[in-house]
Amino acid sequence: MANERVISFEFPERPGALFRFLTHMQSDWNVSLFHYRNRGADYGRVLVGIDVPPQDNEAFETFLNKLGYAYEEQTDNAAYRLFLGAV
Numbered sequence: 001m002a003n004e005r006v007i008s009f010e011f012p013e014r015p016g017a018l019f020r021f022l023t024h025m026q027s028d029w030n031v032s033l034f035h036y037r038n039r040g041a042d043y044g045r046v047l048v049g050i051d052v053p054p055q056d057n058e059a060f061e062t063f064l065n066k067l068g069y070a071y072e073e074q075t076d077n078a079a080y081r082l083f084l085g086a087v
Contacts, residue, residue, distance in 0.1 A: 001051050004032055005060065006080055010043040010070040011036070017044075017069075024067055025050070026059060033084070047074070049084075 011017045025031075033049030052060045064071055074080045 001032055001049070003051050003053055004049050004075070005052050006033070006047065006049050006074040006077070006084070007064070008072050008074050009046040009048060011046050012043050012069070013038065013041070021067065021069070024063055026056065026063070029056070029060070043070075047080075 009021075011021070030051040031048065032051055033047065035047040036044050037046075038044035050060075
């Protein structure tokens, strides 16, 4: 996807964490990838791909910051791109 943003999150392990994520996202952004892993910690590691049109980049940054979950952009990470077959 041309406008895919890949973000790694730490979702808190509590009821409603995924619901909070989904309800704070704009409804016209498409989730292209969702991979969840937990190893008994207080948080789950989540890798998410979201198709975000360039005109929504500012709104997307606001979404990430207001969500309150630790995150790191991985869109340009060569290892992730290789893993996802984008190279």
